[in-house]
Amino acid sequence: MNIALVLAFLFCIGSLLGWCLELFYRHLVLSKDKGVSTWINPGFLVGPCLPIYGFGLCVLYLLANLEKYSFIENHVLNKLILFVAMAVFMTLIEYIAGIIFIKGMNVKLWDYSDRKGNIQGIICPLFSFFWALLGAGYYFFVHPHILNALTWLSKNLTFSFFIGMFFGIFTIDFIFSANLLVKIKAFAEDNQIVIRYEGLKETVRRTRERQKRKANFLFALYSETPFAEQLKSYLEKERELASKIKSEISKRKNK
Numbered sequence: 001m002n003i004a005l006v007l008a009f010l011f012c013i014g015s016l017l018g019w020c021l022e023l024f025y026r027h028l029v030l031s032k033d034k035g036v037s038t039w040i041n042p043g044f045l046v047g048p049c050l051p052i053y054g055f056g057l058c059v060l061y062l063l064a065n066l067e068k069y070s071f072i073e074n075h076v077l078n079k080l081i082l083f084v085a086m087a088v089f090m091t092l093i094e095y096i097a098g099i100i101f102i103k104g105m106n107v108k109l110w111d112y113s114d115r116k117g118n119i120q121g122i123i124c125p126l127f128s129f130f131w132a133l134l135g136a137g138y139y140f141f142v143h144p145h146i147l148n149a150l151t152w153l154s155k156n157l158t159f160s161f162f163i164g165m166f167f168g169i170f171t172i173d174f175i176f177s178a179n180l181l182v183k184i185k186a187f188a189e190d191n192q193i194v195i196r197y198e199g200l201k202e203t204v205r206r207t208r209e210r211q212k213r214k215a216n217f218l219f220a221l222y223s224e225t226p227f228a229e230q231l232k233s234y235l236e237k238e239r240e241l242a243s244k245i246k247s248e249i250s251k252r253k254n255k
Contacts, residue, residue: 091123099120105181191235
């Protein structure tokens, strides 16, 4: 079977499943931590797609297939090394994606700054551990079914039409979202800041609440208020938060 079609299929499945995983994680964990039970559309795209998980699934698939070439005879050690390798590669993907958006677009899609051992707020040991668990879960519970799905796909190539449709919609979504990011980047460069994407979403959500309107789940940055004003409002809140943090630190030093 054509490896390009296999990877396209895995990217499609990984992006969709990863989006669902992040959706429930943010609803059940992150939103509850803030005392607000709400559904948050994860990522920067409008549709149900997280490309980082798509790339991740492709990497997990390739690494799992390389296991048969391992020279380590100990079965348990072989599996542990595989899961560590999965965690390392997934962390690397996360770091590269984070750097691309921070350096290229002045946008931070996620922030681990409050986690111990974090590097630039992009990666941290805790989530690398989660990647290892996710890799183990993939190996034992998903990989066998992925192989069966690929066998089915090889016998039903007409399904590739739906994969093509996914990439068509994905391309349109990416262009639309990238256009929005260009505006955010211009504002960030003018003010010499890096914008926290989730913080901007929260600013828009609160603005819609004040307008007594429901937040738009898919178009999380959409509001009746002009986007330029939303960015200014976000910047003001970030400066207020930074000022409070500095004040608290100063009080602690003086005690």
